[in-house]
Amino acid sequence: MSAARAKRAASRGYTLIEVMAALGVLAIGATGVLALQKATLISNTNARNLAIANSIAMTWAERLRVDALQWNDPMRVPDIASDTAWLALSTTAPFTRVTPTQIPALGAPSADVVGADIYAGDTSASAFCTHVRFSQFTNSASGTLLWGSLIRAEIRVIWERNGNPINCGIAPATVDAQPERFGAVYLTTGLLRNTSEDRR
Template sequence: MSAARARRPSSRGYTLIEVMAALGVLSIGATGVLALQKATLISNTNARNIAIANNIATTWAERLRVDALQWNDPGGVPDRDSDTDWLSLMTTAPFPAKVGPTLIPALGAPNADVFGTDIYAGDPSQPAFCTHVRFSQFTDATTGARRWGTLIRAEIRVIWERNGNPIDCTVAPVVVDAEPERFGAVYVTTAVRRNTSEQ
């Protein structure tokens, strides 16, 4: 009888300690997966914001180049860069000031939604991105005189709130400069040249 009992397979279950150990290993693994998903979500959001901000900045660089078509020599008489829509900010807000470009319906707005689309008056979208521009002339370091009268350096900065909240585009650019941990930013620098064709 005792030999028959010894040959029978054991029908013993898992002990409480084995179950607790398995649950501990499972919870450690699940915590790692959740932390990885959170890091992936944050990285994807940051990548999306940078890509959209790059597109907005590139669009503004092209708008400024088109704006320079109004800076021309009608009848052989050079007009001033103040005859333009946005390049005129160079005289009203000289370097090193950063300013939001003027909203011009159907041409461009300094505020954009989460998709990078301009927000005009009456649009209920909340701003997610704001654009700042800064213009400088190429001048001689010793005399301060303009070296190239037909060339302007344009710096474009597109900002957003890092925490994902809608951005207040009335925040002064100096506040943005002072709080880099709060604002994400993309910078594009380009040169804008006067239209030299006669009209």
């Protein structure tokens, strides 16, 4: 190849086909990066929701344990319905999933995006809602109570999977019927009656 011919070939530049091929490779690579970015964002959002819901559920477990300290049956007179804030639901709605009552300065069933309780008058949108279900241990055949001083509490924290604010007035049965719509975290704990009165 002569020097003049080599100089002409070097100054010719890229052809349209070479440019189109390069753009096609770039587009395929960019599409993969964007898909990966979307998947990462969804995974991070799901992980955040799970972590916050777990924190809310553990907070409610502690609230219920503190509430159980008021359940002491002084002089063998049952006081769970009169002296407790939330455990009283075990007498009015046993084995039923319910939304706990909001009690100012103690706890609210709705929480914002960071897991802080939302009380009446707060304009924050609800991102998480809490349901509880209480049951006592009974003999399934006879229905007799086996442990009168122990209550099983199942705590469920839910959120809308699509990221929209949640209506905490939604019936627990509706949540049960639509598992694809709601994300949920479950926590089960035992609540023991305060037996310090028994030792006196």
